[in-house]
Amino acid sequence: MPQQSRPGRIVRAPEHFVSASLQQDITQHGVGASDSPRRDFLRKSFLGAAAALAAGVASRARAADGAAGDDAILTPQPWATTLGQPVAAHPYGQPSPFEKNLVRRESPGLTRVSAASVSFAPLQGFFGIITPNGLHFERHHQGWQDIDPARHRLMINGLVKAPRVYTMDDLMRLPAVSRMHFIECGANTGMEWGNVAVPTVQYTHGMLSCCEFTGVPLKVLLDDAGADFKRGRYLLAEGGDGSGMTRTIAMALADEIIVAWGMNGEMLRPENGYPLRLVVPGVQGVSWVKWLRRLELGDQPWNTKDETVHYVDMMPDGMLRQYTSIQECKSVITTPSGGQQLVGRGFYNISGLAWSGRGRVKRVDVSVDGGRNWRTARLETPVLSKCLTRFNLDWVWDGSPAILQSRAIDETGYVQPRLAQLRAVRGARSIYHNNAIQSWQVADGGEVSNVHVD
Amino acid sequence: MPQQSRPGRIVRAPEHFVSASLQQDITQHGVGASDSPRRDFLRKSFLGAAAALAAGVASRARAADGAAGDDAILTPQPWATTLGQPVAAHPYGQPSPFEKNLVRRESPGLTRVSAASVSFAPLQGFFGIITPNGLHFERHHQGWQDIDPARHRLMINGLVKAPRVYTMDDLMRLPAVSRMHFIECGANTGMEWGNVAVPTVQYTHGMLSCCEFTGVPLKVLLDDAGADFKRGRYLLAEGGDGSGMTRTIAMALADEIIVAWGMNGEMLRPENGYPLRLVVPGVQGVSWVKWLRRLELGDQPWNTKDETVHYVDMMPDGMLRQYTSIQECKSVITTPSGGQQLVGRGFYNISGLAWSGRGRVKRVDVSVDGGRNWRTARLETPVLSKCLTRFNLDWVWDGSPAILQSRAIDETGYVQPRLAQLRAVRGARSIYHNNAIQSWQVADGGEVSNVHVD
Structure with a gap:
């Protein structure tokens, strides 16, 4: 698995410079005096500043990367002295060429066929909570295709008075809602059940993304078809690809389900279900059926192949647990994370993502000593239900080995479990639904690696 | 100016079908009985459904686009019978080829040089509030370039104890915050001051975008440099391109300003300031200086060319008003909008965007009769300060001419003004800061066009 790096994203430390006056500031403002969430922007930023100064991150016009700081700011760069590219040079824009290594990646050998595989999202390079559409993770069962939206249909049938067939035009005239939600594959972090420590956060947690979805509420369509809500307790969702993907969804979840065409402001991407997918907030990704072609209302679960052979939890007694669809509360530090390198002691911004299939994230604690002591991280806004939440925490690394969690x-009050707690209940032979605390070990040389801490 | 259209996005109506039982539902649930904001998902979706049914949007397995609905759903499509593309076929993904017409576009002839021009965002095709990075509007003064982040520096100088020069690595170690904000060019909707009615919402309002931005709070850097906050009442921001872009920003705004590298989860795009831009929430886009290379703290405004010759408001008496930077409360209906075509009477989802440089949007009213009667639209969540807010409203078109506003x-209680109200104060010779109510005329044939209504 190749290591990712890109300019400006490697975690490394410059030389240190702390003036006497800045030391005084730090003393006056009591860095680290508070562990409570600091949402007030001013206070937060000031404390942050003081912490940064304590570590001496900034320096006065100093040399860096072999180029003199003075020279770099005083000598005109080529982009300051030449005419640039015109507007709409790219009618649909692209990332900078300097970011070309930050891409989604298949894990070689994970599956035998790349059309029935996974590409992982590069969480180590993400900011905030929105996943750029070009870097949304992929999980296909028979590959993706460029579906012609004019030829796509959605059927509603089963326990309804009047079965329906909708065109995309029909659907897009209906009342639309927009909501931000995370989507996580049930198998995310699956390798960590055993003693395999996958090297980077892209491969441990990269089957995770978060978008603003737009579409018509499922209930609107069920109402339209005259659904029998008394007998109709389960929904079958069927995809339009050739994999025969069908999933049973309990109607208890129906109120929040969206039949979606929009993803972060534009139409769904082909590999994410264009032109139509189901959005089932809080539930594992396999139920968010892509290229959605049919919804059938029924009175019992269907026990399809993807809910009997796959996506079941092997319990310690060898029994298989079915229909565990909700993604429980979970979090991961994305920076610093496995494969990254701290260059020298000093200030670092520990940053990560938290989410829960049960609602909002209430709090995120961070430990730098393997779980003995915890500090409460700052949550970025907005904090939304069944959506990623970004957390940040100031950390001054003293150069000694550390374990970040x-x-x-x-x-709901649910606390993300330690790996040992999860294994005690679930054993170590599962693939799915691993929401254990992730540990990143920082060696005294600054190398960060994945480590299993019970 | 070319018309945009794409499959599934043209506003057109299918044939109508309303069963007796559905009519009964409508009667029972009192469609249109409430004008209050309906945030409750269940109630909202149900009312939405009822309204849709009233208009008879859905039909039972009926013909559409010349293809029989039954056939389309029952006959396997090619994508259901063949192997698709593998994961990571595009390591950085792209939109569907069927969406190729939804791009940002330059307005031919608007400026003499395309490197000092505008490309407009296709608002008519947007959903929700997030602007996909590939479709973010552009406004350059000397074009854009691929800046090497390893060679980029940010200087802090002026009324500070210790001037600083930061590398990107320095900055990205500092405490980071993430916030969602709109950005609007001060000249957005500028053509509408006169009697020019630009044909589409892409060209009337397309210098508008909204992203989740990530970066270090300005105050952290000013603290680090030992800023003199008593004397330092103004900030000069300087861009790294060749246009000499410099803007004065009042320090009263400083608390919310972010020195940003992240945009919707990834690094800024080159044309949007990679690797560093200023984020000045609520303020016109020109102050969000791109390719940011220097911030200078001073005790008075600088009166640079871009705040004396440009970005000033011509008042009725011929005087020029300077430093009007806040983008006042504004909204626009994006669907249906100019250049679109309603095909037949029936249900339509009226959808649009609202925003205010002063804080949160409290309410959006929609009129279909040119401002005589108003109904309150539904606001999608989240509703955030100085951020776009998506609104939606059910509408059953009876086929007669209509004017949508x-x-x-x-x-703060500020109400978006009518064009006549704005002209009474500001005259008609301005370019900047037009936040008047936009009117779209629906002809009896269903054609939608831009029309000026006082």
Whole structure:
């Protein structure tokens, strides 16, 4: 698995410079005096500043990367002295060429066929909570295709008075809603059940993305078809690809389900279900059926292949647990994370993601000593239900070995478990639904690696 | 100016079908009985459904586009019978080829040089509030370039104890925040001051975008440099391109300013300031200086060319008003909008965007009769400060001519003005800061066009 790096994203430390006056600032403002969430922007930023100064991150016009700081700012760069590219040079824009290594990646050998595989999202390079559409993770069962939206149909049938067939034009005239939600594959972090420590956060947690979805509420369509809500307790969702993907969804979840065409402001991408997918907030990704072609209302679960052979949890007694669809509360530190390199002691911004299929994230704690002591991280806004939440925490690394962990707590009071706690209940032969606390070990040389801490 | 259209996005109506039982539902649930904001998902979706049914949007397995609905759903499509593309076929993904017409576009002839021009975002095709990075509007003064982040520097100087020069690595170690904000060019909707009615919403309002931005709070850097906050009442921001772009920003705004590298989860795009831009929430885009290379703290405004010759408001008496930077409360209906075509009477989802540089949008009213009667639209969540807000409203078109308008009200109580109200104060010779109510005329044939209504 190749290591990712890109200019400006490697975690490394410059030389240190702390003036006497800045040391005084730090003393006056009591860095680290508070562990409580600091949402007030001013206070937060000031404390942050003081912490940064304590570590001496900034320096006065100093040399860096072999180029003199003075020279770099005083000598005109080529882009300051020449005419640039015109507007709409790219009618649909692209990332900078300097970011070309930050891409989604297949894990070689994970499956035998790349059309029935996974590409992982590069979480180590993400900011905030929105996943850029070009870097949304992929999980296909028979590959993706460029479906012609004019030829695509959605059927509603089963326990309804009047079965329906909708064109995309029909659907897009209906009342639309927009909501931000995370999507996580049920198999995310699956390798960590055993003693395999996958090297980077892209491969441990990269079957995770978060978008603003737009579409018509499922209930609107069911109402339109005259659904029998008394007998109709389960929904079958069927995809339009050749994999025969069908999933049973409990109607208890129906209120929040969206039949979606929009993803971060534009139409769904082909590999994410264009032109239509199901959005089932809080539930594992396999139920968010892509290229959605049919919804059938029924009175019992269907027990399809993708809910009997796959996506079941092997329990310690060898029994298989079915229909565990909700993604429980979970978090991961994305920076610093496995494969990255701290260059020297000093200030670092520990940053990561937290989420819960049960609602809002209430709190995220961070430990730098393998779980003995915890500090409460700052949550970026907005904090939304069944959506990623970005957390940040100031950290001054003293150069000695450290083990970084994050622990999320959701609004139901559920606390993300330690790996040992999870294994005690679930064993170590599962593939799916691993929401254990992730540990990143920082060696005294600054190398960060994946380590299993019970 | 070419018309945009794409499959599934043209506003057109299918044939109608309303069963007796559905009519009964409509009667029972009192469609249109409430004008209050309906945030409750269940109630909202149900009312939405009822309204849709009233208009008879859905039909039972009926013909559409010349293809029989039954056939389309029952006959296997090619994508259901063949092997698709593998994962990571595009390591950085692209939109569907069927969406190729939805791009940002230059307005031919607007400026003499395309490197000092505008490309407009296709608002008519947007959903929700997030602007996909590939479709973010552009406004350059000397074009854009691929800046090497390893060679980029940010200087902090002026009324500070210790001037600083930061590398990108320095900055990205500092405490980071993430916030969602709109960005609007001060000249957006500028053509509408006169009697020019630009044909589409892409060209009337397309210098507008909205992203989740990530970066270090300005105050952290100013603290680091030992800023003199008593004397330092103004900030000069300087861009790294060759246009000599410099803007004065009042320090009263400083608390919310972010020195940003992240945009919707990834690094800024080159044409949007990679690797560093200023984010000045609520303020016109020109102050969000791109390719940011220097911030200078001073005790008075600088009166640079871009705040004396450009970006000034011509008042009725011929005087030029300077430093009007806040983007006042504004809204626009994006669907249906100019250049689109309603095909037949029936249900339509009226959808649009609202925003205010003063804070949150409190309410959006929509009129279909040129401002005589107003109904309150549904606001999608989240509703955030100085961020776009998506609104939606059910509408059953009876086939007669209509004039669609939206009117936003922000949390300060400010009400978006009519064009006549704005002209009474500001005259008609301005370019900048036009936040008047936009009117779209629907002809009896269903053609939608831009029309000026006082």
